[in-house]
Amino acid sequence: MRKRAAGGGVPREPGMADVARVAGVSAQTVSRTLSGHPNVQQKTRAKVLAAVEQLGYRKNNAARTLSSGRSRTIGVVTLQTNSSSRTALTFGIEGAARAAGYAVSTATAASLDTHAIEEAMSRLADQRVEGVILAVPLIHVSRKIEQLTRSVPTITIDGSRTPDTEVVAVDQTLAARLATRHLLELGHETVWHVSGPTEWLDAASRCSGWRDTLEAAGATVPPVLEGDWSPASGYRNGLILGKIPDVTAVFVASDEMAFGVIRALHELGRRVPEDISVVGVDDIALAEYCSPSLTTVAQPFAEMGTLAVSHLLRHIADPEAAPDPASVEPALIVRASTAPAA
Structure with a gap:
């Protein structure tokens, strides 16, 4: 309290x-x-x-907090991963926090298990951070997480929330629509999808946007192939897609998985984009230098970090104010990995 x-x-x-x-x-x-x-x-x-x-x-472990009551530090909970998109987001948060005169303390969760997220949030709360940015999806919100978000101002950035959190998110459904519509407009009869893990809200929203766009166009909805955000999972699914003669277009839920898909298609002798067009999501730095360069839906990681910090600082100043959700629109970046259907 x-x-x-x-x-x-x-x-x-x-x-x-x-x-x-x-x-x-x-x-x-x-x-x-x-x-x-x-x-x-x-x-x-x-x-x-x-x-x-x-x-x-909570115990106060910082001498400066003892004297001033302010730590000038915000916490970030993120998944223990080497994902380029998560790294880019963290950089955006750190830059915005530094500009506002705040330090950043990061706590990684080993998994999306509720206990792992509770433990990460507790570590930050024990450091007396003034607010927390949750960069992981809240699959299940426990009583402990609700207590922590009530006692420490909290922003989530993937669309999940508790009654006491404020949400800053990219419109992932729109991202999927942009990618799928682009491929349909190139003349492809349908679009296959390699999704992220089903427990991630981002992945679920992208899958929903892809399916809705196909149905609205009267196109057949193929079965979903699921990955885990890694290039290796993209590669495994690419080996499946490359052996299906009717596949001419694929929407992949992340750039890193798309790299794996393209590698597998090359090995099977399926040309990108002449035989199969591929679209990713994120627009990480390597996307432009993939061969061929990857058409993707850009997520504005720097803008997301700045917006999340801005909302968090406002929430810290007035924790009792009603949450004010914010959504950022993604943008389609067309490169060489997509082409009109043969």
């Missing part, structure tokens, strides 16, 4: 004195309890821990 500072502005974090008052004990007893002192009665320990939970109190 964050207390409103005198005169408004950034809420004051609950301190040890607040815990002592709620628990009905001394500040020294609170200190002993939190440090694991053996001479604290079990009943007293339970009262102190209940007050800690009620207030959302």
Whole structure:
């Protein structure tokens, strides 16, 4: 429970004195309890821990936070991955935060498991970050995550949310529509799709946009092939697609997977784009230098980072304000990997 500072502005974090008052004990007893002192009665320990939970109190490990109550640090929760798109997004966040006078502390989650995300968020909260940007999808929102997002201003950037988070997202459905419509307008009778993992909201939205666009055009909707964002998964699916004679166009849910698809098609003797056109998503730096250069739907990572930091700082200044979702439009970048149907 964050207390409103005198005169408004950034809420004051609950301190040890607040815990002592709620628990009905001394500040020294609170200190002993939190440090694991053996001479604290079990009943007293339970009262102190209940007050800690009620207030959302966390240990303060930074001396400057002790003196000022402000850490001037924001946290970022991201997946443990070497994905170029995630790296580009983190760079965008760091640049915008630095320009605003804030440091960035990153906590990686080993998986999308709820416990892994809880642990990453808790690490940041224990560092007394003033706000958190969640760069991972919230598949399941646990009670612990809801408590953390209530106590620390939080922005999500993939479309998922809790009642206390603010959303900044790219319109992934539009990204899929741009890619699929481009291929249909080139004369391809239908478009196959290599999706990202189904648990990612980005992947689900792109799949939905692809399917809706085909159905609206009266085109056949082929079965979806699922990848895991890696070039290797794109390669595996490319080996499947390359052996299906009717395939002439493929929409791949990420550039890195598209690289794998193109490699597999080359090995099978299927020419890109003469035999099969390929479109990716992201427009990472390597997309322009792929052979052939990759047609893709650009996601404005720098703009996303700047927008997320801007929303987070506003949320920090006024945590009680109603969430104000923001959506960024992607853009189709046409290069050499697409061509009219043969």
